Amino acid sequence: MxxxxxxxxASAGSCAVVCDIGCDHAYVPIELVKRGAAERAIACDIRPGPLxxxxxxxxxxxxxxxxxxxLGDGLKELKAGEAELVILSGMGGRLMEEILRGRLRDFQRFLLSPQSEPERVRALILRExxxxxxEEMLSEDGKYxxxxxxxxRKAGEEREEPPYSxxxxxxGRELLLRRDIVLRAFLERERARYEEILKRTDKAEILREAWNLREALERYET
Structure with missing residues (x-):
């Protein structure tokens, strides 16, 4: 694996029922039940072959x-409260946002691993x-x-936090605050990539993205 x-x-903790959306071959729910982290599991996928x-x-x-x-699309086959923990991984942030929109209050915990555009997922979580x-980052086979x-949070346990920049x-606020070394490696790689891109374009969007990278890396210098 x-x-x-x-x-x-390892990040799932323990729960009564876990649901893995886009489960592929169900390796994660199988291991969670085998290891005693979950009493029961629900494995969902939109594709008949992998299921x-x-x-x-x-x-x-x-x-x-x-x-x-x-067999079903996203969370459509799952009733509110049917699982304590919902896992989504192996998909882009835009698709993850579409699946989660309107359903975040239906379940207690989420374990999410977006492969792109994580800012969409973070923003949705906070809005809801x-x-x-x-948060944690890892590098495997050249990918981050x-x-x-x-x-x-339960009623009475809410806490006020400053808005995310x-x-x-x-x-990721937590990753930046603890100066996560894997995030830094990712940022350094992206900075080098953007340096090459900026040799060929001066589009405002690219300039903004490069500026954000520099700002993030400056957090490691202070």
């Missing part, structure tokens, strides 16, 4: 009575009144991955 999936499993293989894997693991499989409880934990939405 890849380090990315292992880190997702068929997921069913075979669940049966081979002897967990058919504890893991249910559902959830809190970002933790983000794992984000979000939680709906544009830089914090892009790169």
């Amino acid at each position: 890849s380090e990315r999936l292992e880190r997702i499993i 068929l293989q997921a069913r075979r894997n669940v049966e081979e693991a002897g967990l058919s009575d504890r893991i249910s499989l559902r 009144g959830l809190s970002i409880e933790g 991955y983000l794992i984000l934990q979000a939680e709906r 544009e830089i914090e939405l892009l790169y």
